[in-house]
Amino acid sequence: FLAFNRGLLAAVAGACAAVKPQAACYEAYGAAGVQCLAETVAEARRLAIPVIMDAKRGDIGSTAEHYQQAYLGAAPGLGGAALRGMDADWLTINGYLGVDGVKPFLGAPGTGVFVLVKTSNPSSGDLQDVPLATGVQRSGAAEPATATMELMAQLVAEWGRGRTGRCGLTDVGAVVGATYPEQARRLRRLMPETLFLVPGYGAQGGSAADALAGARNDGGGVLVNSSRGIIAAWQKPMASDWAGAARGALDAMNRDLASAR
Numbered sequence: 001f002l003a004f005n006r007g008l009l010a011a012v013a014g015a016c017a018a019v020k021p022q023a024a025c026y027e028a029y030g031a032a033g034v035q036c037l038a039e040t041v042a043e044a045r046r047l048a049i050p051v052i053m054d055a056k057r058g059d060i061g062s063t064a065e066h067y068q069q070a071y072l073g074a075a076p077g078l079g080g081a082a083l084r085g086m087d088a089d090w091l092t093i094n095g096y097l098g099v100d101g102v103k104p105f106l107g108a109p110g111t112g113v114f115v116l117v118k119t120s121n122p123s124s125g126d127l128q129d130v131p132l133a134t135g136v137q138r139s140g141a142a143e144p145a146t147a148t149m150e151l152m153a154q155l156v157a158e159w160g161r162g163r164t165g166r167c168g169l170t171d172v173g174a175v176v177g178a179t180y181p182e183q184a185r186r187l188r189r190l191m192p193e194t195l196f197l198v199p200g201y202g203a204q205g206g207s208a209a210d211a212l213a214g215a216r217n218d219g220g221g222v223l224v225n226s227s228r229g230i231i232a233a234w235q236k237p238m239a240s241d242w243a244g245a246a247r248g249a250l251d252a253m254n255r256d257l258a259s260a261r
Helices: 002-012 023-027 030-046 061-071 122-128 148-160 181-190 242-260
Strands: 052-057 074-076 082-084 090-093 112-118 131-136 145-147 172-176 196-198 222-224
Touching: 002 030, 002 242, 023 030, 023 052, 052 061, 061 074, 061 090, 112 122, 112 148, 112 181, 122 148, 131 148, 145 148, 148 172, 148 181, 172 181, 181 196
Parallel strands: 052 090, 090 112, 112 172, 172 196, 196 222
Antiparallel strands: 074 082, 131 145
């Protein structure tokens, strides 16, 4: 696994904005898998590729603090020496526990979170699309929320207030699937300064235009993800060089997105 990951990272370095390892794929293999994940993150950092840890953690209080230490920070060790965790740059989290489950993840210098808002899976609407009986408009919100996902969007914008960086985006991002472009446009109005992490492009059916539906007026503010389309590109016919196939798939994705802007 580690050799594959190192070759993959070398192939895509310089052509991608970030990489997004899925923690569960490594945790399934126990301690050896977690060690492989840690070394994969270290290799990405060596190549100056930002890392989004896709772990979708969600808890409150000290448990959330431990998750933050594990993925974004460091835990206090014996004698006061800090023990670094995975050292990722961003972490996906579940914000449906409220601010108690989000605040512990904020504040580590140079890190950020992506909060689940409108996910790309088919059953996401079971909860996220449920209409609110009356429109809810939290303080500072651009307009009332009419569905659960829109209330979450208001909260994400609220949690990011005062945390805007040089690029005009906050370090509290949102997961907004490419499979729901109309909702993405609506959510952008509620989260004008939020970076969208956009799964669902390619293998899940989202087109380039769908993936960019939530972009800001300047075309930015979206980070489009393709996992299987790149790491499994070697499975396509005539793909004898797995690293080259991955880079070719990434280049094709970049061209596709550029043509849709």
